[in-house]
């Protein structure tokens with residue numbers, strides 16, 4: 317079993333490499349994940365002077381959307397990867413958002429005082445944390461009494477063909493390594509109630525889970541494959557172990573399997589996320 321330090325070091329290095337792909341495909345990724353951010357934000361009751369903490373912000377969402385809703389407030393974007401936060405800062409500047417700051421840190425060791433935020437968000441970050449219980453305890457610690465935590469995770473490979481098409485194609489050429497116990501994987505938090513149990517252990521109450529559908533929309537099967545193979549962590553890691561002919565066969569396989577998702581001239585592949593909200597007792 318890898319140590320927490322080994323997981324963090326691996327994640328930091330992986331996301332430094334992935335940041336260019338996330339910046340390149342920013343518009344497509346943000347359109348795909350947008351409904352999940354919107355669903356999380358709706359449950360956070362953002363006030364104009366909200367003090368908000370976004371965890372595993374990556375390129376900035378949902379923190380930047382929250383900053384727009386809190387013109388007299390402040391949003392702190394945090395992530396393990398300084399390179400991802402550099403993209404977030406560039407996106408904020410391009411969108412004219414000034415009430416944010418960035419801080420590179422790990423979710424399970426936050427450099428913030430107790431009870432310093434009105435709300436905390438974690439969009440698609442949980443599955444990467446070495447110790448999800450410790451991280452949730454940190455979120456509860458930095459929340460003010462009555463403050464809310466909203467997170468999202470992926471539901472299952474079957475309900476997320478936008479990624480399973482690519483993973484199945486990769487599996488035709490290479491055996492994807494079985495995840496080590498405790499190591500990050502995309503569907504690690506998929507079981508219903510999994511995140512609720514972490515929230516309960518951290519003392520949160522009024523906890524609710526609900527599913528949010530989304531769609532990955534690209535212009536063509538070829539664009540689908542370029543986008544996935546340049547920003548999905550597992551796909552990037554698996555493909556770089558393979559030679560060019562194997563990569564070409566995988567691409568052909570994925571293109572064949574994604575083509576049936578063509579609708580009105582676009583490739584529209586569905587997915588399903590689960591959102592979880594909870595409140596720190598007053």
Ligand SMILES: C[S@@+](CC[C@H](N)C(=O)[O-])C[C@H]1O[C@@H](n2cnc3c(N)ncnc32)[C@H](O)[C@@H]1O
Pocket residue numbers: 324327331349371372373374375376377378394395396397400421422423424438439440441444445446
């Ligand atoms: C899938 S991205 C999500 C980015 C963004 N929240 C979004 O939804 O677009 C996951 C992010 O988790 C970050 N991450 C991984 N391990 C982390 C840790 N231990 N603490 C904080 N962030 C971490 C990665 O650097 C990456 O930016």
